[in-house]
Amino acid sequence: MSKLLDNVVGELNRLPGVGRRTALRLAMHILKMEQEDVAAMTQSIDAFRNNICHCARCGNLSDSQICEICADPKRDSSTLCVVEQVADLMSIEKTRQYRGLYSVLGGVISPMQGIGPADLRIDLLLDRIAMGNVREVIIAISASVEGETTLFYLMNCLKRFENLKITTIARGIGFGDELEYVDEHTITQALVNRREVVKEL
Amino acid sequence: MSKLLDNVVGELNRLPGVGRRTALRLAMHILKMEQEDVAAMTQSIDAFRNNICHCARCGNLSDSQICEICADPKRDSSTLCVVEQVADLMSIEKTRQYRGLYSVLGGVISPMQGIGPADLRIDLLLDRIAMGNVREVIIAISASVEGETTLFYLMNCLKRFENLKITTIARGIGFGDELEYVDEHTITQALVNRREVVKEL
Numbered sequence: 593m594s595k596l597l598d599n600v601v602g603e604l605n606r607l608p609g610v611g612r613r614t615a616l617r618l619a620m621h622i623l624k625m626e627q628e629d630v631a632a633m634t635q636s637i638d639a640f641r642n643n644i645c646h647c648a649r650c651g652n653l654s655d656s657q658i659c660e661i662c663a664d665p666k667r668d669s670s671t672l673c674v675v676e677q678v679a680d681l682m683s684i685e686k687t688r689q690y691r692g693l694y695s696v697l698g699g700v701i702s703p704m705q706g707i708g709p710a711d712l713r714i715d716l717l718l719d720r721i722a723m724g725n726v727r728e729v730i731i732a733i734s735a736s737v738e739g740e741t742t743l744f745y746l747m748n749c750l751k752r753f754e755n756l757k758i759t760t761i762a763r764g765i766g767f768g769d770e771l772e773y774v775d776e777h778t779i780t781q782a783l784v785n786r787r788e789v790v791k792e793l
Numbered sequence: 794m795s796k797l798l799d800n801v802v803g804e805l806n807r808l809p810g811v812g813r814r815t816a817l818r819l820a821m822h823i824l825k826m827e828q829e830d831v832a833a834m835t836q837s838i839d840a841f842r843n844n845i846c847h848c849a850r851c852g853n854l855s856d857s858q859i860c861e862i863c864a865d866p867k868r869d870s871s872t873l874c875v876v877e878q879v880a881d882l883m884s885i886e887k888t889r890q891y892r893g894l895y896s897v898l899g900g901v902i903s904p905m906q907g908i909g910p911a912d913l914r915i916d917l918l919l920d921r922i923a924m925g926n927v928r929e930v931i932i933a934i935s936a937s938v939e940g941e942t943t944l945f946y947l948m949n950c951l952k953r954f955e956n957l958k959i960t961t962i963a964r965g966i967g968f969g970d971e972l973e974y975v976d977e978h979t980i981t982q983a984l985v986n987r988r989e990v991v992k993e994l
Contacts (some may be wrong), residue, residue, distance in 0.1 A: 594845060
């Protein structure tokens with residue numbers, strides 16, 4: 593087999609979800625692409641890897657020291673939403689409903705994977721709250737065992753701030769979810785947190 | 794959103810089978826990779842796209858003008874196997890059972906997709922046979938409408954070579970295929986081409 597092909601298949605094969613067959617298919621696609629389009633792609637990958645940094649205030653991915661969200665004077669700096677990862681922040685941003693700021697932990701506490709509190713950006717969160725402007729912290733981390741551990745740890749860190757409102761996002765049945773297939777824990781939460789229907793509607 | 798991230802997601806999103814969500818997941822993985830590993834990957838992509846060529850004799854992908862298979866004196870140059878694409882050649886090579894040479898058409902005739910005989914490497918195949926050494930041509934192209942059209946076209950081109958044996962690969966039930974799920978056409982072919990069981994076995 594051609595060494596050039598072998599190399600590219602081997603390298604693409606290291607990406608998550610890309611087996612040798614998919615790597616070969618990608619290589620064949622790359623072969624059909626214009627040379628400048630391939631160069632644009634590889635340059636964007638290198639530029640991303642070499643130049644992206646984490647926002648010094650919230651941990652979001654950013655081209656500069658402070659991310660666009662933190663630098664935006666129109667955002668409400670009294671509300672902080674704590675998320676696990678940048679992808680979660682992006683999902684919330686897509687709703688266009690949240691106007692506060694974020695704090696991206698960069699993971700959850702997981703003794704199994706050797707991730708402790710010191711591996712997360714908890715100091716960044718605490719420093720920001722200590723500056724005094726924050727009135728509410730919304731904790732939007734996943735409802736897994738690791739997520740609950742992290743929530744517990746955060747609550748312990750945050751209790752020293754008096755007058756700070758701490759909330760978590762609502763658990764319940766998602767739009768389009770069929771009750772038949774929803775797990776018991778979520779249904780229990782949805783029942784416990786049931787809301788009275790407004791009669792005027 | 795970060796421009797660097799937006800660029801890389803946009804570029805990866807153009808690859809087949811890579812949606813925006815997968816592109817984002819790949820970008821996050823790239824971020825965790827060592828800088829030199831990312832550079833090795835992008836360099837292998839660029840080197841592949843810019844330097845790979847098609848073997849002047851068979852159309853296989855090759856680092857040099859003549860591919861390793863065609864250049865190998867131990868291969869049987871009296872047998873040519875005609876395949877659609879390089880991936881097919883690689884599948885046959887993996888069996889380690891075939892010791893002849895190849896002719897890679899680079900596709901099949903498909904009026905629907907605007908691919909005519911002139912778009913395929915049929916001349917390369919005919920030139921090679923005209924040199925006189927080839928005694929058998931094995932046509933190993935897919936049994937689709939386009940494949941059958943291509944087979945018909947090839948038969949027409951090849952009939953002028955007397956003493957040239959032309960074969961196609963056997964159609965039948967694959968190992969592990971369940972008869973219940975095999976299409977009627979394949980079952981018909983498998984019945985028509987049934988083989989007597991050797992009693993000594």
